[in-house]
Amino acid sequence: MNLLGQLSEILTNLSSVKVESSLILGAILLLLVGLVNKSGGLIKSVYGLTLALAFYLNWEGFSIGNILSNSLTTTPIAQSFTSILLLSALLILIYTRSNDHATEFYFFILSILVGSIFIMKANSFLVAYLSIELTSFSAYILTNFSFKKSGFEAGIKYLLFGAVSTAIMLFGFGLIYGSTGTFFFSDLSTLSGDLLTNIGLVFVVFGILFKASIIPFHIWVPSAYQSAPNDAVAILSIVPKLGAFVLLYRLVSESGPVREMISTMCLILGMLTIVFGTLSALRQTNARRMISFGAIAHSGFVLPLAIMNSATAYQAFWWYAVVYSIMNLAVFRLLEEYEKNEIFNIKNYGGIGASQWLLNGGMTIILISLIGLPPLSGFTAKFFLFGSLLESYSSTDETLYMTYLVVAVFATVISLFFYLKIPYQMFLVNPETSRTFQPSISSKIIATLFSIILLLLFFVPQILTVMQQLLNSHLAYE
């Protein structure tokens, strides 16, 4: 074995993991800076610069294919989704955060990012497992970052569920390895589909679905989202989730004869997720908890796009992911503003609409986009989803797609009912006690900006597809 040759191969391959490397170096730098200087501004700028650099490196592109002894696979979808993750992470700087523990906070965000990007690129089971654990452990800590008792409880809950699911996943990897001797996702297409490997594969999918908060692995979500700080929630609801969906996308597209079984299972679980998410959201009284259940339902909407494996679904997947991230970033940012003014429960929103129409109008627009009504990009995302489902149905004659469509449509109607509760309270209900409510200028600007973006993307949906092509155009195919 030529050691020198191997070394040079590793060195050339390193350029394909430059995004992750820059993030890790940035995280280390962040820790060092945090030791010397505790000022939030400096830490935020180091964090921001790291992400900007990583975004640039990702933009610059890398070569596509299996690298580092097949342990990683670089794909176009990983590159385009990495840019969503990086931008979302950059955008949490619009949240307000005090200087206390800023170093640790941003450090863990960076490590979640690294983990999630590796999830999308993992080819070896071991890398997939390790990167999922990396995101999970950072996420457990972030859940508890509000330093409240409820946060601790949610963190423990999350930890327990996470430990069990990753253990199941590890078991699945073991079963596949034991029965076939393969350790790579790229070999899945050669699997014969005997019982043992099938069980192993199902277990692996369970682990992925846990990160994507699909039923029945969603139980940690509401309490974690409710007690974590808002910027952490935004990250938790976007970064690991999209990472997991991309891994699922790759797993399904590479899984050959067992694809049918996996996709049937995922579709059924996805439908349950939509139904459960919307129905549970109906009963919530706390605004953030309600939106968390809404986010669970949204996972159910994204899921079929990741597994349908058609060119339409691929683009719809990208579209939905971007719009979902924008909406979540915006909604949790605005919730932060309301919570700062002691508005936690839906009832507290009563009658505040008239005075601050810029903020409340923006919130209304974002919520309506979450429902998926025109003329907002949330509608376009759902429109593409419905289109892909119908198309898949007519090309495969698999009634499950049609059933999914019907479930999704009814869930949309029901989601109107709960998302609308907030605007309803704001504008339609007269307050019991008049409250003074002074939102910050920045919140108003953010509300307006995000509303404009959501409107714009409806009228000019080309922007996103062009952006994806632009991103992928820098990739080098071998």
Next chain:
Amino acid sequence: MEYLLSYIFLFPLLIAAVMLFIRSEATTVFRRLALAATFIQVFLSVLLYVQFDKSAQISTWSGAFQFVEKLDWITMKLGSLGQLNIDYFIGVDGISLPLVVLSSLILMIGVISSWKIKEKVKGYFILYLILSSSIIGCFISLDFFLFYLCFEFMLLPMFFLIGIWGGKRRSYASIKFFLYTLLGSLFILIVMIGLYLSVVEGDSNTFSLVQMMDGFYEEGSILDPASRELLFGYSARAIAFVFLLIGFGVKLPLVPVHTWLPDAHVEAPTPISVVLAGLLLKVGAYGFFRITYGIFPDIAVEYSTLIASLGVISILYGGMNALAQNDLKRLVAYSSVSHMGFVLVGLAAITSEGASGSLFQMVSHGLISPALFLLAGVIYDRTNNREIEHFSGLASKMPLYTFFVALFFFAGLGLPGLSGFVGELIVLIGAFKASALSLWIGILATLGIAISAAYFLWTIQRMFFGKYFVRESAWEPSMVDLTAREKFMLIPLAILVLVLGIYPRLILDYSEETINFFVQHISNFNP
């Protein structure tokens, strides 16, 4: 005027955008701006009406439309769907032209009627103008996506207009309205996507309603009539038809999905009731014309008995309910359900008479029901009460009011010489002539007219004749006759109802060519 239609469509939206930048304290400015916007809209639509070439021969749907404007709007590559093409594609034919003119008129009357709105004037008029644009947009869109956008976008302004400025149970009514119509429109959305996947223009899929009506289907696609695709064991086209029936049926409204309507009408402020009854219901009916019947003629022929029966049930059930109401506004709301049933019966007949009558009935009801809601608003403004039992003998105290109520009630029950008579008469002729429909349909629909006579006449007798009486003595001083503003709203409607009753050709001449082609297009599918 090259872009006449676009001006009519987008002008209110422009004014709404201007309003955003005006201080909210300047209440009169908003009223005047809105009035000016809608007045210009009326002027432009009269211009449209005059310039419309009513004698143009029609041989395909693609040649049926005038004032056509077509611009690329969204063009994007979307996987194996190929190119996603959405056009800004608008135009009018003999079916949509009368409705566009009607809309701009009713919208202007709505603004005048909104003069009394005192709270949050800025928000009110901005929402009102957005609503105006989307209503007009529905009638002129020739691209399904654009149509759907306008169709859906009526919901939000309406939700807030009812929910913020409405009566006591406004929040309940507005949510109920929103849920019902959203459910309906999602059914339409599914059909829209199905049609997009099935209909082609050249070699790419299209949203163009014209291509859909002319039937350019991709071979073997899901909604291609020739491929007879099955869905859960039923014909895909039949399912799509039923979806549309539900979607537009909610808007129309069709019994049994009508229950949002009485609540929404009763709780909405008067101007919004006017727009709701006058125009929103017409959007549902127009959807039946343009999409349900226009695109699915084969299924429409097959299901004509079902459609006609649903129409008759609406006529009778709505009428019976109206008979039982104590609240004047609720009575008018149920009479709307009843009268819109005629539109369906006329359509289901698939004869030129039936379809013309249907269209005429839409216009006529679009003039009568706003007037009735305005009249119910008159009494409510004065007393905050609309219970029929609380008033009696008003004729002696408010003669002019009584005159208008009588006029529009008679128009509603179909007195010859007024527009309601013409619409119902032609519909019934069409229904009796139709070979596909049983005689019972016509007979029962006629019975519906008798019922409407009963509740209208009974109401006149209870409220206006006899000894003068109002329930609370506090109302006494406010029981004055119509004010100048109220007359200003009612007189144009009254004139139009009279003129159309005597000279219906004002509508029928314009729609004749289109309707004939429409009916011929459908009857091609007669077994």
